[in-house]
Amino acid sequence: MGIPIRRGSRQKRRGPFDLRRTTFGFALIALILAGGGMALRAAWRSAGNHPVAAGALTVLALATAVVVLRRRRRARRVAGAVTDAAYGIVDAGLAELDAAEAARAEQRLEPPEAAHPVDYAQLDPYAFEEAVAELCRRDGCADAEVVGGAGDLGADVLATTPDGRRLVVQCKRYGPDNRAGSQDLQRFGGTCYAVHGADIALVVSTGGFTEPALDYAEQCAILCYGPEELAAWSEGGAPPPWAALEEQDAGLSAP
Incomplete structure (x- = not known):
């Protein structure tokens, strides 16, 4: 077969x-x-x-x-x-x-490159104001602009936060031995809300703040950023001031 x-x-x-x-x-x-x-x-x-x-x-x-x-x-x-x-x-x-x-x-x-530290105390006053405005723009305040100068009535930077609130910033480029005092805060507190219509008032000082200044700022709901807070914000180690304020308010309202 x-x-x-x-x-x-x-x-x-x-x-x-x-x-x-x-x-x-x-x-x-x-x-x-x-x-x-x-x-x-x-x-x-x-x-x-x-x-x-x-x-x-x-x-x-x-x-x-x-x-x-x-x-x-x-x-x-x-x-x-x-x-x-x-x-x-x-x-x-x-x-x-x-x-x-x-x-x-x-x-x-690829992880984002870490921001290079900036010595803000070495900047001149106008460059410092522009650097703070750039931080605001970087973190979502597209319209941030420097308005400081003669007759600024305490406002150096004006911006709108990503959620639509008006941010008013005063910049104090002081040396390490010259801290912002209560009089600085009182002058800013008298105009930031009544004149500039701030929803968020922020003072940034490269020299830090005195205790009376911090007490007054707490009473008037003014945010104070000294050199440590500014460095953390700049280098990405902390959220921007308006986001940190939201977290703080949420913590206070929690039961």
């Missing part, structure tokens, strides 16, 4: 089905076919104006059909080669997309 011989499949085994690869492949083939159809349509319209050319085009199409019918096997090989080339282009494009996405993901995972 003869042993049946199983003929090996002439088709290569395909890998697992990839929806994205197949979709891109069909899209590429569709573009190729559409381009070929448009070219054929343009050629047909051009030949329509010349009967002889139209006849030649018809004969050429018939001859092509005969060749294709006679050489179906070869046509299948050509079609397979075209398909493989199309999938090769698709795979290369997908590989580039994956590489680009991986690069973007790696950039997102």
Whole structure:
């Protein structure tokens, strides 16, 4: 009894089905076919104006059909080669997309660079005011601007916090042995709310504050940022003053 011989499949085994690869492949083939159809349509319209050319085009199409019918096997090989080339282009494009996405993901995972410490006490008064305004802009107060100068009535920086509150800041660029006193706070307290309409009043002093100044600030709900608080805010170790105030109010209201 003869042993049946199983003929090996002439088709290569395909890998697992990839929806994205197949979709891109069909899209590429569709573009190729559409381009070929448009070219054929343009050629047909051009030949329509010349009967002889139209006849030649018809004969050429018939001859092509005969060749294709006679050489179906070869046509299948050509079609397979075209398909493989199309999938090769698709795979290369997908590989580039994956590489680009991986690069973007790696950039997102990189930790942000730590802010370089700034010695605010070494800045001149105007540069210090501009530095405080820049901190406000960095943390969401896009309209922060320096308004200090003659006739500023105690306001050096005006801004709007991300949640819409009006922030009024007075900047005291003092040396380490010159702390902001209660008189400084009283002058600011007399204008920050009544004149400037502050929702949040903040005094930033590179020299710190005296105890009477801190007592007055607490009575008038004025935030006081000395060198330690300013450094923590600047270097990202603490939230901005308006966010810290929210956390403080939430802690006081908690049962």
